[in-house]
Amino acid sequence: xxxxxxxxxxxxxxxxxxxxxxxxxxxxxxxxxxxxxxxxxxxxxxxxxxxxxxxxxxxxxxxxxxxxxxxxxxxxxxxxxxxxxxxxxxxxxxxxxxxxxxxxxxxxxxxxxxxxxxxxxxxxxxxxxxxxxxxxxxxxxxxxxxxxxxxxxxxxxxxxxxxxxxxxxxxxxxxxxxxxxxxxxxxxxxxxxxxxxxxxxxxxxxxxxxxxxxxxxxxxxxxxxxxxxxxxxxxxxxxxxxxxxxxxxxxxxxxxxxxxxxxxxxxxxxxxxxxxxxxxxxxxxxxxxxxxxxxxxxxxxxxxxxxxxxxxxxxxxxxxxxxxxxxxxxxxxxxxxxxxxxxxxxxxxxxxxxxxxxxxxxxxxxxxxxxxxxxx
Amino acid sequence: xxxxxxxxxxxxxxxxxxxxxxxxxxxxxxxxxxxxxxxxxxxxxxxxxxxxxxxxxxxxxxxxxxxxxxxxxxxxxxxxxxxxxxxxxxxxxxxxxxxxxxxxxxxxxxxxxxxxxxxxxxxxxxxxxxxxxxxxxxxxxxxxxxxxxxxxxxxxxxxxxxxxxxxxxxxxxxxxxxxxxxxxxxxxxxxxxxxxxxxxxxxxxxxxxxxxxxxxxxxxxxxxxxxxxxxxxxxxxxxxxxxxxxxxxxxxxxxxxxxxxxxxxxxxxxxxxxxxxxxxxxxxxxxxxxxxxxxxxxxxxxxxxxxxxxxxxxxxxxxxxxxxxxxxxxxxxxxxxxxxxxxxxxxxxxxxxxxxxxxxxxxxxxxxxxxxxxxx
Numbered sequence: 001x002x003x004x005x006x007x008x009x010x011x012x013x014x015x016x017x018x019x020x021x022x023x024x025x026x027x028x029x030x031x032x033x034x035x036x037x038x039x040x041x042x043x044x045x046x047x048x049x050x051x052x053x054x055x056x057x058x059x060x061x062x063x064x065x066x067x068x069x070x071x072x073x074x075x076x077x078x079x080x081x082x083x084x085x086x087x088x089x090x091x092x093x094x095x096x097x098x099x100x101x102x103x104x105x106x107x108x109x110x111x112x113x114x115x116x117x118x119x120x121x122x123x124x125x126x127x128x129x130x131x132x133x134x135x136x137x138x139x140x141x142x143x144x145x146x147x148x149x150x151x152x153x154x155x156x157x158x159x160x161x162x163x164x165x166x167x168x169x170x171x172x173x174x175x176x177x178x179x180x181x182x183x184x185x186x187x188x189x190x191x192x193x194x195x196x197x198x199x200x201x202x203x204x205x206x207x208x209x210x211x212x213x214x215x216x217x218x219x220x221x222x223x224x225x226x227x228x229x230x231x232x233x234x235x236x237x238x239x240x241x242x243x244x245x246x247x248x249x250x251x252x253x254x255x256x257x258x259x260x261x262x263x264x265x266x267x268x269x270x271x272x273x274x275x276x277x278x279x280x281x282x283x284x285x286x287x288x289x290x291x292x293x294x295x296x297x298x299x300x301x302x303x304x305x306x307x308x309x310x311x312x313x314x315x316x317x318x319x320x321x322x323x324x325x326x327x328x329x330x331x332x333x334x335x336x337x338x339x340x341x342x343x344x345x346x347x348x349x350x351x352x353x354x355x356x357x358x359x360x361x362x363x364x365x366x367x368x369x370x371x372x373x374x375x376x
Numbered sequence: 377x378x379x380x381x382x383x384x385x386x387x388x389x390x391x392x393x394x395x396x397x398x399x400x401x402x403x404x405x406x407x408x409x410x411x412x413x414x415x416x417x418x419x420x421x422x423x424x425x426x427x428x429x430x431x432x433x434x435x436x437x438x439x440x441x442x443x444x445x446x447x448x449x450x451x452x453x454x455x456x457x458x459x460x461x462x463x464x465x466x467x468x469x470x471x472x473x474x475x476x477x478x479x480x481x482x483x484x485x486x487x488x489x490x491x492x493x494x495x496x497x498x499x500x501x502x503x504x505x506x507x508x509x510x511x512x513x514x515x516x517x518x519x520x521x522x523x524x525x526x527x528x529x530x531x532x533x534x535x536x537x538x539x540x541x542x543x544x545x546x547x548x549x550x551x552x553x554x555x556x557x558x559x560x561x562x563x564x565x566x567x568x569x570x571x572x573x574x575x576x577x578x579x580x581x582x583x584x585x586x587x588x589x590x591x592x593x594x595x596x597x598x599x600x601x602x603x604x605x606x607x608x609x610x611x612x613x614x615x616x617x618x619x620x621x622x623x624x625x626x627x628x629x630x631x632x633x634x635x636x637x638x639x640x641x642x643x644x645x646x647x648x649x650x651x652x653x654x655x656x657x658x659x660x661x662x663x664x665x666x667x668x669x670x671x672x673x674x675x676x677x678x679x680x681x682x683x684x685x686x687x688x689x690x691x692x693x694x695x696x697x698x699x700x701x702x703x704x705x706x707x708x709x710x711x712x713x714x715x716x717x718x719x720x721x722x723x724x725x726x727x728x729x730x731x732x733x734x735x736x737x738x739x740x741x742x743x744x745x746x747x748x749x750x751x752x
Contacts, residue, residue: 058650060671189592206593210586214628216565217582242651250639252590263626263647270646271639274434275618295436
């Protein structure tokens with residue numbers, strides 16, 4: 001009897017799998033993106049497939065209890081302690097943005113126009129203003145046009161809905177982003193639900209979330225931070241199949257879509273949140289920790305297993321009289337402690353953040369291409 | 377500093393929470409179901425809220441590492457060993473079906489017609505035929521009309537799509553069920569995706585799945601087996617908030633929606649599948665195990681923590697020369713071993729199965745009510 005616990009051929013690389021499974025996936029994937037044809041579109045198809053993970057059937061081969069347990073395959077070689085890899089988000093973001101710049105030029109050549117992202121900012125939160133500024137600058141840098149609708153904190157929900165509707169109806173706008181959080185007096189779900197599915201570059205529409213959750217289906221857009229986490233893992237060739245990934249936080253912005261995306265990559269996912277009893281215990285079992293709780297230094301070194309891969313999505317301002325603005329940004333993970341235990345770790349800032357913005361550009365470019373293809 | 381790790385007031389009961397949070401949820405829930413009004417509709421609203429779980433905000437209160445660890449709150453009192461509760465699915469299903477019978481009579485009085493479920497069965501698999509027979513009998517027993525479209529194994533995908541479309545367009549049909557699995561030569565996702573969202577009583581439509589995944593939103597339908605698992609847990613007053621639930625299997629029929637629903641109830645969820653390395657280790661950490669792998673006796677007693685609650689969704693035929701048909705049904709869990717360790721456990725048969733069928737009747741009734749209300 002052939003025994004296979006989990007991923008017996010753990011050394012099979014993701015690209016091989018993608019290639020092997022390409023034909024079956026092409027038939028099974030349901031999406032509104034135009035069917036592959038040209039070289040460019042095939043390249044896009046490959047990219048999308050890489051992010052969504054290989055389609056592998058679940059075949060259980062139970063192990064008779066009389067046999068000895070399989071020898072654990074270590075995720076990383078910890079026999080020769082090596083300095084941890086500091087995952088450089090800035091460098092990866094730079095590569096992705098260069099790639100996008102080229103594609104924006106090609107897009108302009110093909111369609112005689114540029115991708116357009118509309119941003120809706122309500123109120124005067126300093127952090128939101130900063131994020132929006134970064135996003136707009138990033139658009140400019142790669143040749144994407146941005147429009148900013150800035151509404152006062154005191155405006156009504158209908159005022160925001162009116163902005164969303166205008167951008168939905170404007171064929172020159174390809175992507176719409178509503179900067180979160182919205183003021184307390186607004187119904188965030190109602191406003192986000194009003195964004196056209198085809199312009200939902202944040203990937204928060206329930207149909208996009210459902211298509212992310214269901215294997216064999218493809219969402220039009222995947223939330224940017226989740227996509228960024230996967231980019232960092234895949235570009236560092238971190239094997240996910242069968243690995244135990246603990247996602248800390250369960251927001252629709254990061255935790256939920258990241259947990260769904262890791263499942264598409266056949267990781268064993270545990271979702272830890274504020275109601276979890278003894279979160280440090282389950283986190284200590286993880287091969288990969290992705291933290292998006294929004295609590296500075298929540299994850300201590302003692303929460304981590306030696307050799308773990310740590311992706312820190314937290315971006316928490318903490319007071320720092322020595323810094324220029326009186327505060328600095330820190331992650332959810334206590335970096336100085338974690339770096340002594342992890343095999344690879346993202347810093348904050350300079351880790352997930354810049355790649356998340358690059359993913360927004362990538363989603364906007366995809367939205368523009370799709371809009372132009374479907375209008376031909 | 378007030379410390380709250382997980383759910384500090386673990387004794388607060390779900391009904392209290394539902395009541396406390398009713399007002400805020402009513403505003404935040406987005407669904408196409410008619411707004412509450414009459415007593416009957418309020419009752420339905422309460423039922424739906426109970427199944428989807430209380431809406432609790434995530435507030436992290438990190439524990440300084442210098443303080444001693446909080447004392448673990450045991451999920452169940454294991455100091456005085458008691459015989460485990462055998463969760464009686466037949467009895468719970470009977471209660472639910474009586475309730476549905478009454479509502480079907482009321483529906484007939486209100487609208488002058490009865491709910492109608494259309495079932496599409498392709499091919500001649502013996503297990504599928506048996507399941508369909510059970511479902512049709514259950515419909516008859518509660519006064520729901522059933523229609524059966526039976527297609528040969530050799531029919532084309534388009535033939536099945538044609539059946540789906542006919543039922544979609546027929547206003548007298550309220551719910552549509554495509555019995556799975558479909559023959560290999562058919563694209564299951566394409567066929568399921570064709571079922572009208574408002575008749576999707578199996579809850580497999582990606583919009584329903586997305587609305588199940590996103591807290592604050594409400595799907596029109598929740599997959600029947602997932603809803604059945606929650607019914608069994610809730611009716612036995614098993615506290616879920618912060619508990620570690622391990623879901624074994626990740627199909628769209630059971631594992632995926634159950635993991636999403638448990639998250640809506642604020643459990644800490646881990647999803648184990650065929651690629652999980654050493655699934656017994658993570659399962660042994662669970663307070664609640666829900667198994668839907670489809671492998672007879674996969675989960676042994678040694679996989680379980682003392683006091684665990686076990687919900688076994690597996691229905692696996694195994695050879696048995698002593699039984700009438702030469703086989704009998706067994707679960708994913710080795711019952712005789714598990715019963716010595718668990719505090720509560722479902723048998724197979726007579727556990728999740730009958731409640732799953734009751735949930736199909738419940739979804740069909742909901743679909744019929746919604747169709748009639750929206751056509752008024």
